[in-house]
Amino acid sequence: MEKSSTMPDATRSTAGPSAPSVPAGPPAPAVPPTPPVPLVALLAREDLGLRQIAGPAVGPDTVIHWAHTSEMADPYPYLLGGELLLTAGVHATEAAGTGPYYDDYVARVVEAGGAALGFGVAPVHDTVPRALVEACERHGLPLFEVPPRTTFSEVARAVWQLMAQARMAELRRVSEAQQGLATAAARPDPVPAVLRQLAQRTGGWAQLTAPDGTEVGRAGPAPGPEVTAAMAQLMRIVRPGETRLFPSPTSAADTVGGTHLAAYALGGGQGYALGTAVGHRDPGGHTIAGVAVVLLSLLTGEHQTTAESARSAALVRLLLGEGPADVAPLLGEGTWRVVHAAPDRAGPPPVALGTPLLDATDSLIRALLPADQEVVVQEGWCLGVSAAAPTDALPAADAQAARALARAKATRTPLLHHRADARGLAALVDPGEAAAHSRALLAPISHTPALPQTLRTWLSLHGSWDRTATALAVHRNTVRQRIAKCATLLDVDLDDPDVRMELWFALRHAE
Numbered sequence: 001m002e003k004s005s006t007m008p009d010a011t012r013s014t015a016g017p018s019a020p021s022v023p024a025g026p027p028a029p030a031v032p033p034t035p036p037v038p039l040v041a042l043l044a045r046e047d048l049g050l051r052q053i054a055g056p057a058v059g060p061d062t063v064i065h066w067a068h069t070s071e072m073a074d075p076y077p078y079l080l081g082g083e084l085l086l087t088a089g090v091h092a093t094e095a096a097g098t099g100p101y102y103d104d105y106v107a108r109v110v111e112a113g114g115a116a117l118g119f120g121v122a123p124v125h126d127t128v129p130r131a132l133v134e135a136c137e138r139h140g141l142p143l144f145e146v147p148p149r150t151t152f153s154e155v156a157r158a159v160w161q162l163m164a165q166a167r168m169a170e171l172r173r174v175s176e177a178q179q180g181l182a183t184a185a186a187r188p189d190p191v192p193a194v195l196r197q198l199a200q201r202t203g204g205w206a207q208l209t210a211p212d213g214t215e216v217g218r219a220g221p222a223p224g225p226e227v228t229a230a231m232a233q234l235m236r237i238v239r240p241g242e243t244r245l246f247p248s249p250t251s252a253a254d255t256v257g258g259t260h261l262a263a264y265a266l267g268g269g270q271g272y273a274l275g276t277a278v279g280h281r282d283p284g285g286h287t288i289a290g291v292a293v294v295l296l297s298l299l300t301g302e303h304q305t306t307a308e309s310a311r312s313a314a315l316v317r318l319l320l321g322e323g324p325a326d327v328a329p330l331l332g333e334g335t336w337r338v339v340h341a342a343p344d345r346a347g348p349p350p351v352a353l354g355t356p357l358l359d360a361t362d363s364l365i366r367a368l369l370p371a372d373q374e375v376v377v378q379e380g381w382c383l384g385v386s387a388a389a390p391t392d393a394l395p396a397a398d399a400q401a402a403r404a405l406a407r408a409k410a411t412r413t414p415l416l417h418h419r420a421d422a423r424g425l426a427a428l429v430d431p432g433e434a435a436a437h438s439r440a441l442l443a444p445i446s447h448t449p450a451l452p453q454t455l456r457t458w459l460s461l462h463g464s465w466d467r468t469a470t471a472l473a474v475h476r477n478t479v480r481q482r483i484a485k486c487a488t489l490l491d492v493d494l495d496d497p498d499v500r501m502e503l504w505f506a507l508r509h510a511e
Helices: 039-043 094-098 101-111 130-139 152-185 190-202 225-238 283-301 306-319 324-331 391-411 431-446 450-460 465-472 476-490 497-509
Strands: 051-054 066-069 083-087 116-120 143-146 205-209 215-219 251-256 259-265 273-278 336-343 358-360 365-370 381-385 415-417
Touching: 039 152, 051 130, 066 152, 083 152, 101 130, 116 152, 130 143, 152 190, 152 283, 152 358, 190 205, 190 215, 190 273, 190 283, 205 225, 205 283, 225 251, 225 259, 225 273, 259 283, 273 283, 306 324, 324 391, 336 391, 365 391, 381 391, 391 415, 391 450, 391 465, 431 450, 431 476, 431 497, 450 465, 450 476, 450 497, 465 476
Parallel strands: 066 083, 083 116, 116 143, 381 415
Antiparallel strands: 051 143, 205 215, 205 273, 251 259, 259 273, 336 365, 336 381, 358 365
16 A cells, blocks of 8 residues: 655655755754644554554653654654654665664664654565664664554544644633633632642642742642752742842743742732742643733732722722722722723733733623723733723723623724714703603613613614624524514614614613
């Protein structure tokens, strides 16, 4: 059976036959955008029928980053490291089995960083050459027999399928961890809760230290004294003021006895540091730790300034029964904006809002920040921003942000600001009279809040059923039913532009 040498573009070497001379040392392995695949997972595919015949026994830690087919006598220049190299032995002469050919060949594969070798039985060879088996044993390279019924394309496809599954699992793990950390940050004891979530999601140990080096909190199984001492050293490295000749780095890493350590300086320059110790280091764990760093930076920074202390006092007073108007002055002078943020795909929480005044749930983040502070687009999130408002008008600003977010989601716009009331005919109407007219006109549907909300969104999106359904997170048939009910209760023809204009005016003044 002929072995296919066709491979996905992502795994095919760009070097050709006229490639430069062999480099003096092995190339640095490229890091792929997907997690590596354990060789045992590939061996477990019964449809492939792969069988290991030489080299050390593979375990969960033996991984490949991609599959590559080559019939070159010296594949070294075309390998990046971490490959499963597939060959049918076309490059070997009949005398190769009696000389040093296969030993040199395997030595070059190992030197280039190849993870394993797959040898196709047919069409050139009936069996795997004995000299190749012995060479793989000597150099410690796992060797697999690829049966005649299995093409190299099928092996490559299986590798990419396993990579896709691993990638999806990693994204799901990171997304769930982000939601868990955000929920923990909103609890009454946020710092210990975030540390517990971080330790649980990474399967390790987490520690938070204060600027003076004292421990603020920890979570997870405590490591041994050697790891603890190494972690203390890393914490000193990232803590501001500990280094003398150069600025302190924002992160540092080390490995002690198979345990991977990392230390992160929290934002704000206050001197807090987060340390993690895990048995297995992976990109997903690093991303999860990064989210925890952001949240802990906000949480530990809450008590560093007088302004933040005043805001905490405002919350306490609200809980003790004082009214919003009485505690609003504690937020300080000036105007504020309300920001609503909702995820539109799996991604980290928005980190550039620059405020600790957050109300976070799994599906929505509400933030309060000074009006002169710029709001920027956040990767993977839709944002709605209110107009500037004084502290006594923040509830109205919250409603503005909610409407802006709904419109941003419907129009797939990453950032949308509330548009202030346009000047013109609307400015000629007395607000009190406009509000009274609005209440009278909308009275038949006001008893069901979903009806005016749906009608307003539908009108704002020019009668689009699909975009309205997206904005309200309901099915389009639900939108149709609600609009039909509005038309019946109001006894109007919603296809009439004059009717739409009057209802839009009423809905705007009903706010």
